[in-house]
Amino acid sequence: MSMLSIRGVGKHFGGLQVLQDVNIEVPGGAIFALIGPNGAGKTTVFNLVTGLLRPSSGSISFQGQDLAGIAPHRITRLGIARTFQNIRLFPDMTLLQNVMVGRHHLTSYNGVAALFALPSFREAERRSRERALELLSWVKLDHKAEATADNLSYGEQRKLEFARALATEPKLLLLDEPVAGMNSSEKAVLMEEIRNIRDRGYGVFLIEHDMRFVMNLCDRVAVLNFGRIIAEGAPEEIRNSPEVIEAYLGRGDEAEVLP
Amino acid sequence: MEAFADFWATYSTLIFTVGIHALLALSLWLTLSCGLLSLANAAFMGIGAYTAALLTLHLHWPFPMVLVAGALAPAAVALVIGAPTLRLSGVYLAMATLAFGEVTRILVLNLEITGGPEGLNGIPLLTTWWHILLILAAAGFALARLRRSRMGRAFEAIREDEVAARMMGIDVEGHKLAAFTLGAILAGLAGALNAHSTFFISPREYGFENAVDILTMTILGGISSLIGPVLGATILTLLPELLRFLHAYRLAVNGLILIGVVLFLPTGLWDSRRLRQLVGAWRTRREGKP
Numbered sequence: 001m002s003m004l005s006i007r008g009v010g011k012h013f014g015g016l017q018v019l020q021d022v023n024i025e026v027p028g029g030a031i032f033a034l035i036g037p038n039g040a041g042k043t044t045v046f047n048l049v050t051g052l053l054r055p056s057s058g059s060i061s062f063q064g065q066d067l068a069g070i071a072p073h074r075i076t077r078l079g080i081a082r083t084f085q086n087i088r089l090f091p092d093m094t095l096l097q098n099v100m101v102g103r104h105h106l107t108s109y110n111g112v113a114a115l116f117a118l119p120s121f122r123e124a125e126r127r128s129r130e131r132a133l134e135l136l137s138w139v140k141l142d143h144k145a146e147a148t149a150d151n152l153s154y155g156e157q158r159k160l161e162f163a164r165a166l167a168t169e170p171k172l173l174l175l176d177e178p179v180a181g182m183n184s185s186e187k188a189v190l191m192e193e194i195r196n197i198r199d200r201g202y203g204v205f206l207i208e209h210d211m212r213f214v215m216n217l218c219d220r221v222a223v224l225n226f227g228r229i230i231a232e233g234a235p236e237e238i239r240n241s242p243e244v245i246e247a248y249l250g251r252g253d254e255a256e257v258l259p
Numbered sequence: 260m261e262a263f264a265d266f267w268a269t270y271s272t273l274i275f276t277v278g279i280h281a282l283l284a285l286s287l288w289l290t291l292s293c294g295l296l297s298l299a300n301a302a303f304m305g306i307g308a309y310t311a312a313l314l315t316l317h318l319h320w321p322f323p324m325v326l327v328a329g330a331l332a333p334a335a336v337a338l339v340i341g342a343p344t345l346r347l348s349g350v351y352l353a354m355a356t357l358a359f360g361e362v363t364r365i366l367v368l369n370l371e372i373t374g375g376p377e378g379l380n381g382i383p384l385l386t387t388w389w390h391i392l393l394i395l396a397a398a399g400f401a402l403a404r405l406r407r408s409r410m411g412r413a414f415e416a417i418r419e420d421e422v423a424a425r426m427m428g429i430d431v432e433g434h435k436l437a438a439f440t441l442g443a444i445l446a447g448l449a450g451a452l453n454a455h456s457t458f459f460i461s462p463r464e465y466g467f468e469n470a471v472d473i474l475t476m477t478i479l480g481g482i483s484s485l486i487g488p489v490l491g492a493t494i495l496t497l498l499p500e501l502l503r504f505l506h507a508y509r510l511a512v513n514g515l516i517l518i519g520v521v522l523f524l525p526t527g528l529w530d531s532r533r534l535r536q537l538v539g540a541w542r543t544r545r546e547g548k549p
Contacts, residue, residue, distance in 0.1 A: 050426060076428035088423040090416050092532075100409075101416045105428040107409045114408035115401060121408070128409075168428050 003028035003172055003203050004049065004080075009058030011044055018044050019227045022058070028171065028203040031194065033214045035207070035238075036224035037247070042207040043085060045224070046174050049205075050082055051075045062172070077105050081170035083161040085177045085207075091150035095141055095160055098149050099132035102167025135163040139193060155186045162193065166202075173197060175206040179213055191217050215239060223247070271388070275456050277496045278391035279449050284476040284488035285398055286445030291482050292411075293438035294418030296349060298470040299340075299356035300446040302363040303333035305465025307447025308454040309373055312382045315455065322385045322455070326394075329451025330444045337443035338436065345435045348421075360470055367462040378461030379454075386456035394452065398445055402485055414438055479520055481527020490529050 002025035011019040018041045026032045034042050047053040049060055051072035060067045062078055070078075081102075090098050100107075107128045113121040136142040139159035144152070149160060158178060165173055178194065179187045187210070194217060198204050208214045214221060215235045222232040225247040231238055238244055283304060290297045311329035314320045320328070344355040367373045374380070405411045413434050416424040425431050454460050472495070480491025498516065502509035520528065 052422065052425075071430075072425045073428050073430050076426055082426055084423070088420045090419040090423065092419060093412075093415060097412060097415075101412050101424070101429070102427045104409055104413055109409075114410070115404050117404070164427065 002026055003063060004205065005059075005061045006045070006049070007059050007061075009045075009048060009055045009060060011041070011048060011053065011056050017227060019048075019055075022224070022227070022229055024222055024229065024232075026172065026203065026205045027220065029198065029201060030219040031198050031204045031206065031217055033206050033208055033218040033221045034224055035209070035211070035214055035221060038209075040224040041227045042224055043176055046082060046176055046207065049075075049174065050080060073105075076168055076170075079169070079171035080174065081165035081168045081172075082174035083158070083165050083176055083178065085180065087154075087157050087161055089149040089157060089160060089164070092148060094146050094148055095136060095152075095163075096129065096132055096145040098160060099135055099164050099167045100128055102164045103128045103131060106169060132163075132167060135166050136160075138166070138196070139163045155182055155190070158182070158190065159193065162197070166197070170202065172203040172205060175204065177207055177209065179208070179210055187213060272456075273496070273500060274388065275386065275391060277493050278388075278395055279453050279456070280473075280476060280492035280496050281489045282391075282395055282398060282449040282452070283446055283473045284480065284492040285395075285402060285485065286442045286449065287473050287477045288482055288485065288488040289402060289405075289445065290438050290442035291477065292406075292418065293414040293435055294348075294421070295345065295435060295438060296353045297356045297439065297442065298353050298467075298474065299337070299359050299439075300442060300473050301465050301467075301470035302360040303337065303443040303446035304450035304453070304469070305363060305367065305462070306333040306336055307450030308460050308465065309367060309379070309450075310447070311451035312379045312454040312460060313372065315383060315385070316379065316381070325385075325455075326390075326448060326451050329454075330447040333443040333447035333450070334440050337440040341436045341439045345432065345439060357467065357470065360465075360467060364462050364466050367465075373462070376462065378459060378463075380459050382454055382458055382460065384456060384458060386452045391452055391456075394448055398448075399485055399489075406485075410434070410437070475517065479517065479527060481524075481529045483526065484529060484531045486531075487527050487529040491527070494528070 004024075004026040006022055006024040009019060009022045010017070022045065024034070024045070034045060036042055044053065048055050049067070051067065051070060062075070062080060065078065067075055090101065093101070107124050109121045109124045112118070133142055133145060136145055139162055141156060141159055141163065144156075149157065152160060175194070179190055182190065191213065194204060194206070218235055220233070221235055221238045223230050223238060223244050230247055231241045231244045233241075283300065286303075287297070287300050290300065307329040310332040311325045314325045314328055315322070340359055344352065344359070347355050368376055413424065413429045416427065416429060417431055417434055421431055450465070476491040476495045477488045478491070479495060480489065481487030498513055499509060502512055505512055524530070526533065
């Protein structure tokens, strides 16, 4: 049974058709990749799933619940978290605060308790802080918990974004080009982190350009080209599909070089 | 003792004004802490002032209840106008709230109950120094606690990246409305206190210039902590008095000082991060020298 179902989804911006009849079934507890050349519409799929955009046609459901008309922050609370292609942290906040923001809806106390630091406030804040530190330790950033996010290196920023997304306690984690701009050793580290996340029981749905990265990491792959899904299957099937080779791999360097 | 009595007789009005301006600057700090550039706080102050003054003059309510009403009336207005206007961001929000301020001013100018352009006269002087001090301290305490709560973190997250905050499960619209409304409560309180310390209020006191004054105080002081707005309010209230010896040129010099601060200290006078760095640098230099 799939966790996230995207059925017959189309999206157009004015006259520009970005997605056409896209069908994707993302399973739980596995790593699923959506690949495709630049401008194929991959990030648009993520924006539709997280509610930042509304589909022009078709439907998206998560664990059997239709997501149409549900506000983005409610979709997050249902159990979908994401990271961004162009990292979006809270730069002036500390790492700890960044992650604790993700625990917003899981930390509850009333205004009076917050005003006078009553036990219910202190307890909820303590639990939130402990979980945030635990998540930071998962990505090996706990030693920098009190530093501000703008002091981190690029790779560290990506990892902080992971921890922050996990803080919302998602069932499905959406990663938008998690290894973009990284060198091969950083990529290896991150690949390990993503495997760890899956092994902890999370579903992972990622967008990627880097073919080798995808083939080594993913359990299942779908290929998007010009707004349509042209292939879906296990990594070996995709690697050998003539359509995919023509549309994606066959284009060689230029598809890889463009940002 | 006599010297103090003389001092108080001369400067009590000024000290009252510093306190009320500090409260206003804190009200705008709250709105800005959620990333909202609002120019409505002068109008909220006016609504609070008129509500409070009318309740005292016509219904003879006790002063504490008048203060509560003066805080709640602008909050109710903020809830109503917040829903449509807070969809806007940046300068567009500034323009919409500015328009709201003008509408409020013109309404007050033309209504009969508010006394039109002549304003309201003979408001009893019920505000004492400890009212202002108490409310300012309570507001400072509440805001300091708010910063350390989930709501304060959510405000900061929204200010830094609205989309990311949304993706963290934060109800962005709800929090913006809360920041806007809580700011209106503080501004309304400042208005109610102001009305009962000046004997007379008129629509001119709550217009565009005042909205800009509040913004200038807050930005001048810096919004990285609660000290900044209070410092900015104090300086901007005292500066014209201190420059009195310049006579006709004092407003010009006042303006030049402001330009200087904005040019050379763009994050405001009190930037906690910069101060920490300065203290850190000073310590390492001192320890470096044997």
